[in-house]
Amino acid sequence: MHTLLLLSALVADPGIESLTYQGELSQVERGQQTAVVKEFTADCFLSEQAGAVNATTLIQESTSRLPWAELVTWQSSVNATDLAPAFGYRHKEKLYAVTGMFPLLASPEPLQKGLEWKSGPASFEVVGEEMVGDVKCWVVESVTGPARKHQIFVQQDRPVVERLKQTVFMGQGDRFELTLQRTKSEVLPAESASKTLNAMLHLQAMKESLERDPYDRTADITPQSTAVAQEQIEELMASVKGTRFENYVASISRDLGNRAQREMEVSELRDKFVGQPAPSFTLTQLGGEPVPAEDLAGKVVVLHFWTYQEKPLEQPYGQIGYLDFLATRFRDKPVTVLGVAVDNRLGTPESRTAVVRSIKRLTSFMKTGYEVTLDTRNALNQFGNPTRLGAELPLWVILDQSGTVVHYHSGYYEIDNQRGLKELDELIADLLEK
Incomplete structure (x- = not known):
């Protein structure tokens, strides 16, 4: 809700920057990366308000998808507990929600070399600086558990992740490596920014109304959530028209239609028995x-x-x-x-x-x-x-x-x-x- 309030405050001045990230997940065997097992794209929309950077992230993936309600997330640079973006990966027949440490890195104070802090079980340390392309970045090393070591490259002028190398474990200790790189950025024209902001507000309002369990991101959309989404889908489709969220919401609409058709057929079966x-x-x-x-x-x-x-x-x-x-x-x-x-x-x-x-x-x-x-x-x-x-x-x-x-x-x-x-x-x- 904190991020929603910040987004609402932007209506008068909806300055929004669009970032695109390309991500890859590779399995690691005997210390060596094998073939890439999953690719995805993340579209992030940044805004600044009252000293905070806010990000809305849309994950685009073609296989082993998470439920559509999990593909959009909101973060603020002043709130380390916000839900991180996630994508789906099916490993040994089980679907996992793989969360990425991007697009923002929340810290208690501005980054500088030698800064150390903790957030829950995770520890962070700024170990140096490095150029990533033509962008000056702080190099942050993080440890989130045994053998879970990560390297985060954060833009020096704001808490935005430029590149990421993250260790992931699934199954019985099977190791993977998530790599992520920003590939594109642009400031949206005023009209496009206004439409995008309106779309984000409607999307977040709907997501909050679904009351999803933040600890079970692979859970299917419940019949109760389906009914809630059905009530809002027409207004939501109108709000995202002409924005980068249009295809995403169209996929939600198709899913809701399929669920309604399936429920009607199951209802007929129920009536039969x-x-x-x-x-x-x-x-x-x-x-x-x-x-x-x-x-x-x-x-x-x-x-x-x-x-x-x-x-x-x-x-x-x-x-x-x-x-x-x-x-x-x-x-x-x-x-x-x-x-x-x-x-x-x-x-x-x-x-x-x-x-x-x-x-x-x-x-x-x-x-x-x-x-x-x-x-x-x-x-x-x-x-x-x-x-x-x-x-x-x-x-x-x-x-x-x-x-x-x-x-x-x-x-x-x-x-x-x-x-x-x-x-x-x-x-x-x-x-x-x-």
């Missing part, structure tokens, strides 16, 4: 035996179709922690909670062993107590398989005591701080009272 007797289906226990019919007869049954694989394990972990909380709450009631592992490898006994082993490691790690079964006989397809429509697992299906489908939901739920999966909790409680 809810209120009808559950289709015939068979689940297999991890030991290979079918789930006994008496485990389901006359009970409220919660089916949670998900991958149940330990790797790659990404938040929110299929919300299985919250499902386990729900199962524990109703464990003394006539309620059966079953996880249903969906995996193409279940088709053959040879590969099924690896799937079961992975499930056991996951449930041990997550300390879940409800039973996890195997979908060896296409139970997911019997319930319509919303992944065919582009929807993602988990799929949640609830059957009442008579075997009728009373709830059908694809994706994640909004979590209540006190009751976790509140919507399911209330539904099950109501069914038990009947």
Whole structure:
């Protein structure tokens, strides 16, 4: 919000400079760089107000993209805690948000040789000066953890990063090197600057309204955030017209349209099942035996179709922690909670062993107590398989005591701080009272 206030103060004098950075991510093996594994471009828009330099950064990447809400960030040179720009990289099947130490470097006082300071766990030291092209820069060395050493070249007349060499770790200690270089700069004409400022104000207002978790930048856009964005998208598209943000917002609009279409199709699927007797289906226990019919007869049954694989394990972990909380709450009631592992490898006994082993490691790690079964006989397809429509697992299906489908939901739920999966909790409680 601090940066938004500073941007608002610029309306009378929207002097804006545009910078372009080119970035590369390379993997390091045995101390040597291998091939470049990711390239990206960053467009930064700088303004100065009340002695502070403010930056709005738009990341442009073509593969392994982060959710669109994470591709724009705001920073101020007087606030070291602002969210840094980030790009996506998928390493060993897991998507990471790789943050870069640019375009601004916040420091407690103007840089000079020998200056040292700390910001949280990170330490910084100005070790010298160097020309980067025709730009005089301070050379700042930073350490943010074991073996995490970085070199930042900062323009001497302002806290703007000119070049960056940053160490990144992913997976189980796999090392990468991020290099970044400013390649272009221009002062925007007054009319263009005014349009750009207006676009930035609208973009930041929308991003703040989404209430994203700053510690989980790979998380998908939630249905709640999608609804919020839908309400603002037309005004946002009008505000960015003729600016460098136009293509970015057009991609947001396309994504929202795709999500709306997918939700309509899943809703039609939901209407097909809810209120009808559950289709015939068979689940297999991890030991290979079918789930006994008496485990389901006359009970409220919660089916949670998900991958149940330990790797790659990404938040929110299929919300299985919250499902386990729900199962524990109703464990003394006539309620059966079953996880249903969906995996193409279940088709053959040879590969099924690896799937079961992975499930056991996951449930041990997550300390879940409800039973996890195997979908060896296409139970997911019997319930319509919303992944065919582009929807993602988990799929949640609830059957009442008579075997009728009373709830059908694809994706994640909004979590209540006190009751976790509140919507399911209330539904099950109501069914038990009947």
